Amino acid sequence: MQFGVFTVGDLTTDPVSGRTPTENERIKAMTTIALHAEEVGLDVFATGEHHNPPFVPSSPTTMLGWIAAKTTTLQLSTSTTLITTNDPVKIAEDYVMLQHLADGRLDLILGRGNTGPVYPWFGKDIRQGVNLAIENYALLRRLWDEEVVDWSGTFRTPLQSFTATPRPLDGVAPFVWHGSIRTPEIAEQAAYYGDGFFHNNIFWPIEHTQQMVALYRRRYEHYGHGSADQAIVGLGGQVFMRASSQDAKREFRPYFDNAPVYGHGPTMEEFTAQTPLTVGSPQEVIDRYAAMRDHVGDYQRQLFLMDHAGLPLKTVLEQLDILGGEVVPVLRKEMAIGRPAHVPDAPTHASLVAAAGGSQDATVDAAPDDVTGASPEPESARVPR
Amino acid sequence: MSRRTIAVVAGGLHQPSSTRLLADRLAEATAVSLRERGIDTDVQVVELREHAHDLTNMLLTGFASADVKRAIDTVVQADGVIAVTPIFSGSYSGLFKNFFDVLEPGSLAAMPVLIGATAGTARHTLALEHAVRPLFSYLHAVVVPTSVFGATEDFGATSSAQVPDDVPPLAARVERAAGELADLVAARSSHRAVDPFANPTSFADLLAGR
Numbered sequence: 001m002q003f004g005v006f007t008v009g010d011l012t013t014d015p016v017s018g019r020t021p022t023e024n025e026r027i028k029a030m031t032t033i034a035l036h037a038e039e040v041g042l043d044v045f046a047t048g049e050h051h052n053p054p055f056v057p058s059s060p061t062t063m064l065g066w067i068a069a070k071t072t073t074l075q076l077s078t079s080t081t082l083i084t085t086n087d088p089v090k091i092a093e094d095y096v097m098l099q100h101l102a103d104g105r106l107d108l109i110l111g112r113g114n115t116g117p118v119y120p121w122f123g124k125d126i127r128q129g130v131n132l133a134i135e136n137y138a139l140l141r142r143l144w145d146e147e148v149v150d151w152s153g154t155f156r157t158p159l160q161s162f163t164a165t166p167r168p169l170d171g172v173a174p175f176v177w178h179g180s181i182r183t184p185e186i187a188e189q190a191a192y193y194g195d196g197f198f199h200n201n202i203f204w205p206i207e208h209t210q211q212m213v214a215l216y217r218r219r220y221e222h223y224g225h226g227s228a229d230q231a232i233v234g235l236g237g238q239v240f241m242r243a244s245s246q247d248a249k250r251e252f253r254p255y256f257d258n259a260p261v262y263g264h265g266p267t268m269e270e271f272t273a274q275t276p277l278t279v280g281s282p283q284e285v286i287d288r289y290a291a292m293r294d295h296v297g298d299y300q301r302q303l304f305l306m307d308h309a310g311l312p313l314k315t316v317l318e319q320l321d322i323l324g325g326e327v328v329p330v331l332r333k334e335m336a337i338g339r340p341a342h343v344p345d346a347p348t349h350a351s352l353v354a355a356a357g358g359s360q361d362a363t364v365d366a367a368p369d370d371v372t373g374a375s376p377e378p379e380s381a382r383v384p385r
Numbered sequence: 386m387s388r389r390t391i392a393v394v395a396g397g398l399h400q401p402s403s404t405r406l407l408a409d410r411l412a413e414a415t416a417v418s419l420r421e422r423g424i425d426t427d428v429q430v431v432e433l434r435e436h437a438h439d440l441t442n443m444l445l446t447g448f449a450s451a452d453v454k455r456a457i458d459t460v461v462q463a464d465g466v467i468a469v470t471p472i473f474s475g476s477y478s479g480l481f482k483n484f485f486d487v488l489e490p491g492s493l494a495a496m497p498v499l500i501g502a503t504a505g506t507a508r509h510t511l512a513l514e515h516a517v518r519p520l521f522s523y524l525h526a527v528v529v530p531t532s533v534f535g536a537t538e539d540f541g542a543t544s545s546a547q548v549p550d551d552v553p554p555l556a557a558r559v560e561r562a563a564g565e566l567a568d569l570v571a572a573r574s575s576h577r578a579v580d581p582f583a584n585p586t587s588f589a590d591l592l593a594g595r
Contacts, residue, residue: 134591154594184581185591192588204448215582223588265445274450 001335002346003328004044005037005320006079006236006303009057012310015258020310026056027063029313033306034067036317038074040324046077046109046303051085051118061094068102075348076102079200079303080111080179083140084132085122087156091136092143092164099169104349107175109198109234110137112186128155130185137178137189144173147364167362175347177234177301180212187212191219196232196346199296202305203261205274206295209235213296229343234301235292238277241322245280251315252279259309282326289327290334298339300346302331386425389570391415392463393430396470396481397503404503405432407535408469410555411501414563415467415570422571429463431456433480440483449487456484461492465570466526468517469501472509476516477502485520494525497569499562500532507536529565533558 007030013020021029034045045067047057057063064076076098081091091108099106112129113119119126135153142149143164152158168174177196180186181204190197197216201209213233220231240255242248249268256268256279271277278288293299304323307316345351353359393412397404408430416426433440439450449457460466470481485493500517502509513532521528539555552558586595 130591131594134594138592184585188585188588188591203446205451208448211582215585219585262446266442266450270442270450271446274448 001299001332002043002075002301003323003331004042004046004075004077004301004303005033005306005323006044006046006048006077007033007057007307008048008079008305009050009055010260010308011054011056012260012308014310014312015254016310017312023056029307029316030057031063031067031070032313033316033320034074035070036320037324038071040320042074042320042324042328044075044077044301044303046079048079049082049113050115051121052115061098064106065098065101068098068105071105074105076106077177078108079198080109080113082113082118083110083136084112084129085118085124086136088136088140089143089156089159089162089164092140093166095174096144096164096166096168099174099349100166104169104172104353106349107177107196107347109177109179109196111179112183124155130183131155133186134189137176137193141173141193144168147362163364165364167364169349170353170356170359171362172349172352172356172359174349175352177232182208182212184212184215187216188219191216191225191231192223194220194223194225196234196300198234198236198301198303200236201276202236202238203275206276206292210295213299217297227342229297229340232301232344232346233296233299234303234346235296235299236276237289237292237302237304238275239285239289239304239306239319239323239327240279241282241285241319241327243281245284248279248281255309255311263309282322285327286330286334289331293335298335298343300344386423388425388427389419389464390427390429390462391566391570392460392466393428394433394460394466394468394481394484395430396433396468396478396484398434398471398478398480400434402434403535403537403540404469404471406540407501407503407533407555407559408467410559411467411469411499411533411563414559415465415499415566418560418564418567419571422567424567424571429459431459431484433484436484437480440480440487443487444483453487457488457492461488461496463496464573465497465499465566466493467499467501467566468521469503470517472502472504472512475509476512477520482520485524488524491525493521495573496524496526497566497573498526498528499566500528501535501562502532503535505537507534507538510534510536527569529562529569531558531562531565533562 011026037045047060049060051058060078112133116126135155149162150160177198178186178190179198199209199212217228217231221228240248240252278285306319393408395405395408412428419426436453439453443449470477498521502513518528542554
């Protein structure tokens with residue numbers, strides 16, 4: 001079971017101090033949070049992708065490449081990579097480049113994006129959102145899995161004799177999760193490919209999450225990837241903790257009351273009852289999240305949103321200390337109890353390479369180019385790893 | 386005897402409410418009309434006032450509270466709907482619109498609907514035709530030809546002679562509209578919504594763009 005943090009990358013005024021961070025401060029805060037996640041023993045850091053203010057992370061692979069260089073065990077992911085408005089060719093190239101630099105510590109959560117104008121800004125139509133996700137991913141899959149691709153579709157210019165470079169590390173593409181909050185078609189897509197399904201349930205009642213995950217599991221089995229309880233499931237989460245429950249509620253309330261998305265709506269008490277948001281002691285968080293598998297089955301990845309609504313960096317880092325120090329070690333033990341041996345862990349580069357029968361270098365040789373005249377290294381000189 | 390469910394959406398803000406009074410009369414008259422056609426009726430009332438906070442929260446958060454979900458399910462799973470709103474500023478009330486704004490697209494398609502409204506004077510009558518009827522047309526509901534407007538003075542008039550413009554008294558209009566709704570509800574086979582989770586579109590169809 002993987003535990004980690006995911007960030008939206010919002011630039012929000014701290015309602016207590018009245019201060020709004022600069023973009024530069026927020027970007028540096030995100031990378032500081034990522035490094036601290038590894039320090040406190042968390043497994044995953046995922047960044048959102050956005051193309052409008054007040055969000056800063058428009059370029060996830062740049063940020064994750066920097067983090068990759070500064071970490072050694074942290075799994076890097078996205079929450080989410082926009083499969084609709086990005087060119088799938090550029091996704092194939094950017095993320096495999098990052099996969100190499102991160103020595104395989106990379107996976108992607110794909111999402112459609114729900115900000116209407118982003119679609120036309122990138123020359124797309126939001127009404128085609130699901131169709132874009134289906135076609136673009138089908139192409140992305142081929143670009144990673146096949147060396148030379150001939151392709152034509154509805155949304156992109158055709159490709160003839162195209163090879164996406166660099167080729168996936170060890171001949172194994174990054175693992176892909178498909179994220180969707182309420183679209184059955186995306187659960188179906190994840191099931192069809194035998195990919196992971198990430199339900200970002202932070203703003204939704206558990207009954208809804210249960211319904212989406214159950215559909216994905218049933219269809220995963222239908223498509224022959226394994227039994228329903230072997231499907232790869234990830235969930236979102238949102239917590240704020242202090243040693244005493246009262247202190248946690250008192251400190252977090254102004255952030256809750258003014259937060260983007262749910263601020264000025266339901267009370268914190270209503271929202272914590274209806275969604276996974278938990279504001280209280282570490283033990284309350286443990287109790288709430290240890291029970292998640294009662295609703296969705298044994299699952300593989302739990303990501304927490306820790307740094308939104310204008311919370312200052314110092315507070316977020318304290319929250320990570322509590323999460324990594326007191327909560328996750330207990331959750332790891334709790335989640336292991338009674339977990340059947342045939343339920344897999346979240347795929348990693350190592351497990352994917354092992355499943356593929358070992359690493360195979362996938363480098364593509366080509367004739368010397370006209371610019372440098374350089375000749376690629378002869379095939380015989382390369383030593384298999 | 387077969388059974389049908391009629392959902393009543395009442396948008397009145399006060400207790401007691403003349404909007405609810407009109408809604409109840411329409412529901413009773415519809416039940417009587419259906420009984421004449423050999424059909425028993427379950428009437429389920431959704432008082433929007435009780436859900437005012439949760440509906441606003443749903444606009445902000447995107448998900449329904451358990452109570453609002455029950456109210457929505459009551460309406461979209463009914464065999465016919467009676468929707469009654471007070472007229473504010475020449476149109477339906479904001480709360481009334483709020484409820485229909487949070488329904489999933491298509492969930493009232495082909496639904497038989499009887500519309501009614503109340504206001505202090507009969508001068509607001511055409512708001513039913515200019516505002517409320519187009520709302521339900523947009524939702525692809527089937528709205529019966531007779532809409533029923535209850536002005537305060539209607540509750541005291543018993544014959545055409547006592548009502549301006551020679552319109553029939555409220556009781557007669559209620560009965561006519563209820564009969565029209567009963568015809569549609571009786572003709573419609575008992576209604577069941579499609580569940581996208583039970584029957585997802587297969588990936589082969591998705592890939593083929595179907």
